[in-house]
Amino acid sequence: MDRDFIIRIISENFKNLRRESHYTQDKMAEIVGVSKKTIIQIEKGRGLADWTTCIAICAIFRESDILHKIFGGDPLEVIEITVQDVNIRPQEKTMGGHIMWKNITEYKGFKLQRNVISKHFRILDEENYRLISTFNEDVAHEMWQDIQKTI
Template structure:
């Protein structure tokens, strides 16, 4: 995934997200920090949101089923990966990848998984906490080998 794809998803789904939350155009424009005119232009697909607005949509509405379905999970994780390439730090507990994830391999409860939509990789510990996320398959496999050596 890249910035253009995230912008496209956020822009195409803005009206649905707004109506899902029962916000008026005025209120949604205020929440996102854009003019109502800009919001209307995005909703009518005459223009795309800019990168900052797309991030605001994903951050403020990250629990939106629409965004999560389109991005294959947490929109902010996808944005972080787009910007940083690799995220290595313990994060929130996941559901273990029952939806949108394919297990590539498992070892002593740890899992190396790939997202079915965004195609990024992650490693979960034995309690389903995310340890690493990356779009780079080589990095994921190297970290997987490191984990296997240390546990």
């Protein structure tokens, strides 16, 4: 997943995201910080949202069912690892990946998982806190080996 894909997929779903939140085009323009004309252009498929607008949409509508289905979970996590390649820091507690995640391997309660939609990887600790997220499979496996050595 890259910036261009994220821009395209958010632009294609812009109208549905607005409607999911019951916003008018005027209100959506105010919230996102663009003109109503820009909203209309995006919704009619005559233009794409810019990267900053996509980040704003993911932040403002972080709990959106539509965004969660598109990205297979937290849209900001996908944005963050798209920008940084690897996100290594303890995050919020997850539900353990019962729906959108496939366990690749487990060790002493830790899990290496891959998202079935976005295809990014994450490692969860024994309490299901996310330790790392990345699109890079080599990095995910490298970190997994480090974790196995230390626990």
